[in-house]
Amino acid sequence: YHLGKSKSGVISTNAIAEEMQTKPSSVTDMVKKLAEKGLLNYKRYQGVSLTSEGKQKALSVIRKHRLWETFLVEKLNFNWDEVHEIAEQLEHIQSEKLIDELDRFLSFPKVDPHGDPIPDKNGDLEQRQSKLLSSLDTDSNCVCIGVKDSSSSFLRYLDKNQIALGDKIRILEKEDFDNSVHVQIGNRKLHLSHVIASNLIVT
CATH class of the missing domain: 2.30.30.90 (Ferrous iron transport protein A (FeoA))
Structure with a gap:
């Protein structure tokens, strides 16, 4: 999702491999599986892009991640440099009700501790001039x-x-x-x- 924002939505498997610090062949295998699930558009040598469903899934994970980072900093007094890896574990919790209640508990924050906008329940991101x-x-x-x-x-x-x-x-x-x-x-x-x-x- 983050790579696609700066490249018109289409990115190469090599760019993904570089970002993830893994082999291009491993990325290709993963991309094919996600394409079979309808989350990615993929054609060999033509790059990868998110489908509408894939974008919604990505925004859902981003929402969870940033809400958990906010919770860890605001409610558990973690420093902002400590929360990313913990939030990466918590973002895979599947309960939508839990995330909605977490959002409510935090009074529906617009940005996380690093200033990144938090998608709302519908996947909408607040656009800022910066x-x-x-x-x-x-x-x-x-x-x-x-x-x-x-x-x-x-x-x-x-x-x-x-x-x-x-x-x-x-x-x-x-x-x-x-x-x-x-x-x-x-x-x-x-x-x-x-x-x-x-x-x-x-x-």
Whole structure:
């Protein structure tokens, strides 16, 4: 689902294999099985895309995953860098009633702890206008609403430097040499590398 969003919905088995860090032959076998179940469109050498049913299944899993991440952070006090792998286990629970009640218990959150939108029960995702911090010009003002890289190491870096979702950020200066940026967050001034700025989603 995530790969298809950036490639007009059609992706190669090699791209899937690279993302999953497995052999292309293993991906092809898996794709054929999912195609037989009506979840994927697949023709040899023409790439793979989700069917309507496949997209709904994918959005259902994403909804479960992001709701569980929200529950773990908000109710069980996990850090946002700790919840991804646990949510990957919990997302396979089949009970729709449980997930609906979890959604209600959390007061129907719109985004997860990483700022990613949570699909509703019907699979609808709230569309947001956003940019990467690295794309903004000097003297721009913005608010951090998410992260492109949700790896534990990146999230811990943000915690270490006290950068959080909801922070108001002002671009003070951009370096031509390495595209790094000098920013102000509250009363603090920070120098962020291009890699960091390219992984902060703002609006």
